[in-house]
Amino acid sequence: MSTADDRFTARRALIVIGLVLATLVGLALVWQTRLVLGWLVAAAFLAVALNPLVNRVQQRLVRRRAAAALLVFLAALVVLAALTVVLVVPLVNELARFAHQAPDLLREVRAGRGPVGELLERFHVRRYAEAHADEFRRFGGQLGRSTLGLARGAAQGVAGMLSVVVLAYLIVVQTPQITARTLALAGGGARAERLHRVGRESARTITGYVSGNLLISLICGVLTFVVLVLTGVPYAAVVALLVAVADLIPMVGATLGAIVAGGAGFLHSPTAGVIVLVFFVVYQQFENHVLQPAIMSHAVQLNPLTVLVSVLAAAQLGGLVGALLAIPAAGIVKILLREFVPATHAGPDQPPHDPGHGDQPR
Numbered sequence: 001m002s003t004a005d006d007r008f009t010a011r012r013a014l015i016v017i018g019l020v021l022a023t024l025v026g027l028a029l030v031w032q033t034r035l036v037l038g039w040l041v042a043a044a045f046l047a048v049a050l051n052p053l054v055n056r057v058q059q060r061l062v063r064r065r066a067a068a069a070l071l072v073f074l075a076a077l078v079v080l081a082a083l084t085v086v087l088v089v090p091l092v093n094e095l096a097r098f099a100h101q102a103p104d105l106l107r108e109v110r111a112g113r114g115p116v117g118e119l120l121e122r123f124h125v126r127r128y129a130e131a132h133a134d135e136f137r138r139f140g141g142q143l144g145r146s147t148l149g150l151a152r153g154a155a156q157g158v159a160g161m162l163s164v165v166v167l168a169y170l171i172v173v174q175t176p177q178i179t180a181r182t183l184a185l186a187g188g189g190a191r192a193e194r195l196h197r198v199g200r201e202s203a204r205t206i207t208g209y210v211s212g213n214l215l216i217s218l219i220c221g222v223l224t225f226v227v228l229v230l231t232g233v234p235y236a237a238v239v240a241l242l243v244a245v246a247d248l249i250p251m252v253g254a255t256l257g258a259i260v261a262g263g264a265g266f267l268h269s270p271t272a273g274v275i276v277l278v279f280f281v282v283y284q285q286f287e288n289h290v291l292q293p294a295i296m297s298h299a300v301q302l303n304p305l306t307v308l309v310s311v312l313a314a315a316q317l318g319g320l321v322g323a324l325l326a327i328p329a330a331g332i333v334k335i336l337l338r339e340f341v342p343a344t345h346a347g348p349d350q351p352p353h354d355p356g357h358g359d360q361p362r
Contacts, residue, residue, distance in 0.1 A: 039160055041325070043167035047175070048203050049210040050076065054172050069172045073165065086241065198339055205300045205331035212299030213248055216292055220247040220254065220283070224261055227279045231265060231272040239264045247287075249324070254284040300331040 030037065050072055058068035171178075179199065186192040221244025228236035243257030258280035266273030292311070293304030300307075310330040 035160075039163050040167060043164045043171060045206060045210070045328075046164060046168040047171035048206040050168070051172055051175060051203065052207060065176065066173050069169055072172075073169055077165075083241070083245075086238070194339055198335055201335045202332045205335065206328045208299035208301075209296065209328045209331070212295045216287065216295055217244045217247040217253075219291065220244055220257065220287065223279075223283065224257065227276060228261065228264070231268070231275050233261075233265050233268045233272055233276070235264070254280060254287055258284070296327050300327055302327070302331055302334065306330060306334075 050069075054065070054069045054072050057072055058065055062068040062071060179196070182199075183192045183196055186195045221240045224243045225236050225240035228239055233239065239261050242260050246256040246260065247253040249256065258277060261280065262273055262277045265276035289308065293307040296302065296307045297304045302310075307327055307330070310326045313326070
């Protein structure tokens with residue numbers, strides 16, 4: 001082997017080693033900054049969802065984009081604050097009343113009286129608790145020691161929410177400049193037009209996903225309110241609103257809502273609790289396999305099978321974050337395939353698909 005071949009082999013080996021090391025460094029960097037990247041992704045989703053409303057406000061009310069974005073974000077924060085007040089005030093009142101009644105309730109539970117005591121006695125829960133009293137005390141001590149960790153997590157959550165809002169606001173304000181610079185880098189012409197079309201269709205997909213998710217949560221909240229009213233559970237509107245907010249999380253949101261509504265039902269009566277749990281078991285299957293695929297297929301222009309398979313696969317691979325991103329990611333992949341994969345299936349007498357228009361259902 002000649003010296004030139006040796007140098008070429010050594011150079012190629014160094015390039016491969018360098019690429020591997022760069023990939024490892026990149027993955028380590030992503031892992032170390034995963035929290036910030038998660039905030040950035042959430043901010044991008046919020047910005048894309050609010051961007052059409054900001055455009056309308058800028059066209060009709062305020063010419064400056066920063067002021068229009070500020071008005072939209074302030075309105076969203078006012079709505080969020082109103083919902084928080086509607087949720088928090090009744091919950092605080094209920095907690096205060098529960099704290100006042102806790103000693104009497106505890107005495108009834110220990111004696112096996114009252115709705116909760118009778119239920120625990122029927123399922124032999126009270127005997128189990130008495131037999132494992134020492135273990136429950138140790139568990140309570142561990143929970144007390146973890147209070148600092150919970151406080152730190154709550155503070156981190158508040159900081160994350162503020163960071164997401166600020167990032168989303170900056171993204172919305174800078175969207176025209178970001179779009180113009182990206183198209184300029186593309187060099188103009190057909191390439192820039194295709195890139196602009198991909199961005200427009202992707203933003204429409206994310207907006208459709210957000211609106212479809214809100215519609216599903218609204219349906220879940222309304223149905224929960226009807227069931228709670230029929231079973232006589234108090235504060236049905238507040239519990240239904242909590243369920244609707246929890247249902248914004250795909251796949252597992254209805255389960256979280258079932259825990260909240262089921263707990264409220266059992267506190268009212270065992271019969272109401274059982275009815276509420278049965279409702280949520282049936283509804284979750286209906287939402288996951290019928291309602292969500294049907295609404296999302298219309299909102300993001302995907303067929304129901306693709307929606308269901310993408311959510312299930314992403315939830316298995318990426319957990320909660322994967323389930324949240326599955327549907328818009330599938331819609332964006334479809335747009336990219338439509339734009340960059342040649343349509344070889346078109347016959348000689350059939351014109352190619354016009355990428356400027358989305359696939360409309362027939």
